[in-house]
Each structure stands twice: as C-alpha cells, then as structure tokens.
Amino acid sequence: MTSSESNTEVDSSWSGSEYEKERTPKIPVWDLPDVPKGNLPSHLQLQRTRVVCNKEAPTHTENIQYSGAYAAMGVDNSFRLDDFRKNLRVEVVRLTEDDIEFDLIGIDASLANAFRRILIAELPTMAIEKVLIANNTSVIQDEVLAHRLGLIPLQVDPRLFEYISENDIPNEKNTIVFKLHARCEKGGPRSTVKSDELKWLPNGSEFLLATENSASNTASKQKTYTSFSSSQDSLPEFSNNPIAPKYPDIIIAKLGPGQEIELEAHAVKGMGKTHAKWSPVATAWYRMLPEVVLLQEVKGVKAEELVNKCPVKVFDIEDIGKGGKRANVARPRSCTLCRECIRGDEWEKFVALRRVKDHFIFTVESTGALPPEVLFTEAVKILEDKCERVITELS
Amino acid sequence: MEHGSYQDQSKATFSLTDEDHTLANSLRFTLNQDPRVTFCGYSIPHPSDARVNIRVQTTGDAAREVLKDSCQDLMLMCQHVRSTFDQAVLDFKNQKNLEAVNIK
Numbered sequence: 200m201t202s203s204e205s206n207t208e209v210d211s212s213w214s215g216s217e218y219e220k221e222r223t224p225k226i227p228v229w230d231l232p233d234v235p236k237g238n239l240p241s242h243l244q245l246q247r248t249r250v251v252c253n254k255e256a257p258t259h260t261e262n263i264q265y266s267g268a269y270a271a272m273g274v275d276n277s278f279r280l281d282d283f284r285k286n287l288r289v290e291v292v293r294l295t296e297d298d299i300e301f302d303l304i305g306i307d308a309s310l311a312n313a314f315r316r317i318l319i320a321e322l323p324t325m326a327i328e329k330v331l332i333a334n335n336t337s338v339i340q341d342e343v344l345a346h347r348l349g350l351i352p353l354q355v356d357p358r359l360f361e362y363i364s365e366n367d368i369p370n371e372k373n374t375i376v377f378k379l380h381a382r383c384e385k386g387g388p389r390s391t392v393k394s395d396e397l398k399w400l401p402n403g404s405e406f407l408l409a410t411e412n413s414a415s416n417t418a419s420k421q422k423t424y425t426s427f428s429s430s431q432d433s434l435p436e437f438s439n440n441p442i443a444p445k446y447p448d449i450i451i452a453k454l455g456p457g458q459e460i461e462l463e464a465h466a467v468k469g470m471g472k473t474h475a476k477w478s479p480v481a482t483a484w485y486r487m488l489p490e491v492v493l494l495q496e497v498k499g500v501k502a503e504e505l506v507n508k509c510p511v512k513v514f515d516i517e518d519i520g521k522g523g524k525r526a527n528v529a530r531p532r533s534c535t536l537c538r539e540c541i542r543g544d545e546w547e548k549f550v551a552l553r554r555v556k557d558h559f560i561f562t563v564e565s566t567g568a569l570p571p572e573v574l575f576t577e578a579v580k581i582l583e584d585k586c587e588r589v590i591t592e593l594s
Numbered sequence: 595m596e597h598g599s600y601q602d603q604s605k606a607t608f609s610l611t612d613e614d615h616t617l618a619n620s621l622r623f624t625l626n627q628d629p630r631v632t633f634c635g636y637s638i639p640h641p642s643d644a645r646v647n648i649r650v651q652t653t654g655d656a657a658r659e660v661l662k663d664s665c666q667d668l669m670l671m672c673q674h675v676r677s678t679f680d681q682a683v684l685d686f687k688n689q690k691n692l693e694a695v696n697i698k
Contacts, residue, residue, distance in 0.1 A: 280671070294690075309619045576679060
C-alpha cells in the first residue's frame with residue numbers, strides 16, 4: 200500500500216513537457232529540499248560517463264538509461280529537458296563546401312545514432328533511375344551503363360521536387376531528364392565519355408512514344424516519355440543555375456572508333472534505404488571523444504618509450520629541468536584507441552584510455568546535392584517529423 | 595496501432611509501421627528515462643517487415659500518454675539540437691569571415 204502511495208506521489212508531480220502548461224506551479228519531488236542530491240561515487244561516475252578501454256577489451260560500454268538506476272544513491276537519472284538544454288553544446292571544427300566536422304556534446308548515443316542513420320538512409324536526393332537507351336554499341340553493356348549513370352551525384356536541391364509513384368506520369372515536378380549522345384569517330388583515337396556530356400533537358404524527354412497510328416497524330420504534338428507542362432528552366436531556382444552532375448569528370452564509358460552511345464536518363468527523387476545512389480552523404484559517422492590519462496608520472500627513459508609507442512603521436516615530452524623528461528598528453532583527440540600504449544606488462548598502471556560517452560565527433564561528407572550543414576538540420580527535422588507522426592497517431 | 599487491454603491501460607505494445615531502430619531506439623531512450631516507466635523495450639519482429647513493436651509498462655498512467663510524452667520530449671530535444679547546431683554553424687561562419695577580413 201505504501202509503495203503504491205509513493206508511486207502516485209511521484210506521478211502527480213512528474214514534470215514532463217506538459218509541466219509548463221499546468222495552471223498551478225508544482226514542485227517536482229526532486230526539487231524538494233529534503234531530497235538528497237548526492238553525487239555518485241567517483242568509480243560509478245566513471246562507469247556512467249566513460250567507456251574504459253582495457254588491454255583485452257573495452258568495459259562499461261553500455262549507457263545507463265533507466266531513470267531509477269541510481270535511486271539508492273539519491274541520484275536521479277531521469278530525463279529533464281532543462282538539464283539537457285543546459286548541457287548540450289555544438290562546436291564546429293571544420294566546415295567546407297562538402298564536408299563538416301563538429302562536436303556534439305551532451306547527447307545520448309541513441310540520438311546521435313538516429314541522426315547518423317537518417318543522414319545515410321532517409322534523406323532524399325535526386326538520382327538517375329530510368330535510362331532509355333536508343334543506341335549503345337560500346338563494349339559496356341546497357342544495364343552496367345545504366346547502373347553507372349545512377350551513381351552519378353546530381354547538383355540539385357531535392358526539396359524542390361516531389362516523389363514519383365509507380366502510376367504517375369513523369370512531369371516537371373518529379374523528373375529531371377538528361378540527354379547523352381557520344382560518338383567516337385572512325386579513324387580517330389579512342390574517346391572517353393565523361394559526366395559533363397550529360398545534357399539537361401529542361402523541357403523533358405525528346406524521345407517520341409511509339410503509337411499505333413502515328414499517321415493520324417502528325418498534326419498534333421507528338422507524345423514523348425514525359426509530359427512537362429512547363430519548362431524547368433523557367434523556374435527561378437534553375438534559371439541561373441542549370442541542373443548538372445556535381446562533378447564534370449566522372450568517367451561513364453570509353454568508346455572505340457565507330458562506337459556510339461545515345462540515351463536519355465530520367466532522374467527521380469528517392470531515399471538511401473531504397474538504393475545507396477539516393478544517399479546524400481558519401482558517408483556520415485561519429486566517434487566518441489578519446490580521453491588519455493596518465494595515472495602516474497612517466498619520466499626519463501619510460502617517457503621516451505611511451506612517446507615512441509604511440510603511432511599517432513598523442514604524447515609529447517616536456518622538460519622538467521636538470522635534464523629530466525616527463526611525458527604529457529598533448530593530442531588526445533588524435534588517439535585512435537589502438538591500445539599500443541597500454542601493451543606490455545605494466546603499462547596499464549601508467550596510462551588509462553577512455554572514451555567520453557556523451558561527446559561525439561561527427562563528420563558528414565556531402566555528395567553535393569545539399570551543403571553538409573543543411574543535411575544535418577534536415578536530418579534532425581526528419582526525426583521531429585517521425586515523433587509528430589506517432590503523437591498524431593496516438594491521439 | 596496499440597495492443598493492450600481496456601481494463602489495464604498501464605501496459606501496452608505499440609506497433610509502428612515504416613519505422614526502424616532510428617525512432618525506436620531513441621524512443622526507448624526517452625521512455626527509460628521517464629520515472630513513470632517500469633519497463634520498456636522494442637523489437638523488430640521480422641527484418642523484411644517495416645515494422646517495430648514498442649512495449650511500454652508504467653506504474654499506473656496510461657501507456658499511450660507516457661509514450662506521447664516521450665515523443666514530445668524527443669521532439670523538443672531535436673528542436674533544441676537544431677537551434678544549437680544552426681547557431682554554432684552561424685558563429686563559425688562569422689568567425690571565418692572575420693578572420694578573412696583581418697588577414698586582408
């Protein structure tokens with residue numbers, strides 16, 4: 200009976216996101232003055248916040264998520280948005296046209312991983328999906344050629360387009376058409392077909408649909424494989440900025456004398472989980488911040504040995520006067536946790552290798568459709584949309 | 595879709611279509627950090643089905659409401675991540691521009 204009573208007490212004063220909406224301000228139980236706000240003992244705090252990389256294997260790799268995990272210690276492990284807001288930090292390390300590296304600090308691995316997964320598999324881009332081959336006398340087979348074309352990154356904002364479904368007629372809102380016509384003259388040297396020979400057709404396909412009675416249709420406009428109601432280059436987004444492959448020098452095929460390729464490529468919107476060609480990132484990954492700690496002073500010959508042990512030069516030697524030398528940790532961020540420095544008999548007593556559980560070094564490499572910083576914000580938006588979908592479905 | 599009983603609303607399994615570890619693992623994280631939740635976990639019954647089952651058991655509140663609150667929390671977290679990130683990128687770009695001006 201007592202336990203159920205204490206439960207209801209916790210429930211009634213639980214402060215979720217709806218807390219602000221309440222008319223009378225309620226004080227959460229954990230803000231009452233008699234609730235012990237103890238700190239965890241240091242060894243538990245270490246297990247909670249760090250992955251320890253031992254010689255054989257890493258330990259404490261799990262994240263302690265359960266809200267009451269440290270209840271016996273008087274430490275509350277439940278989620279509080281205020282704390283999250285206070286602790287979250289983002290620091291951009293590098294930002295170029297097509298990649299970004301930033302530190303995401305104060306976030307759980309489940310969220311960091313959700314962002315990474317969305318970046319790779321659920322952000323849409325445009326990619327060539329259908330290839331209409333009129334002529335291909337090159338040595339590269341039709342299907343291989345079509346596959347190669349599909350993998351070419353296109354420089355176009357996918358947010359300006361719609362998805363095409365199976366029964367849709369391709370129009371200017373869901374399809375981009377490219378033409379490729381390359382020929383190698385007889386008697387000349389062999390030639391290379393590169394991605395800059397893909398020419399954008401803003402008015403849609405130029406290939407005519409075969410009809411049964413073509414004679415009767417001669418007067419009216421002939422139907423093609425797409426039905427564009429307006430030209431794409433009349434849109435303000437594309438008039439100054441024609442759609443083209445991101446890189447002009449991607450080799451598509453090589454032609455011998457007399458060989459020819461004539462085709463049309465139709466690009467549509469899609470997602471990375473259908474096929475990797477629609478993934479907007481070359482890759483997106485994160486690693487946890489390495490932490491290298493010297494547990495006791497490493498001096499003299501041992502310091503030299505330690506500096507030489509590390510293949511990525513994490514350690515430096517500092518002079519402590521009178522010709523004495525001492526090792527210090529100069530570049531912990533470049534540590535790859537190869538564990539070379541703790542190999543050998545007693546090195547684990549000197550060096551501790553750890554990873555900070557809530558500090559993620561995120562790298563996003565864009566393929567060119569969108570700038571990398573936009574990709575990340577779009578990924579976060581997608582996770583928000585997913586939550587919203589669940590909320591609307593439940594209410 | 596919710597599978598539970600009308601008598602006891604504190605336990606339920608929610609079956610979400612077209613979702614995977616991306617959402618389910620994040621939701622499990624926020625649910626587990628809610629003091630009202632006694633148990634929570636998720637499973638993907640078959641890798642070929644785009645479906646994930648999320649089990650929520652609470653101390654007494656309706657499981658559906660607790661899951662809704664967790665989604666709300668996750669959404670607020672995302673919004674905060676987004677604004678913080680945008681600000682960090684803006685600061686970085688401004689700083690870069692400033693440095694470029696100083697060099698000239």
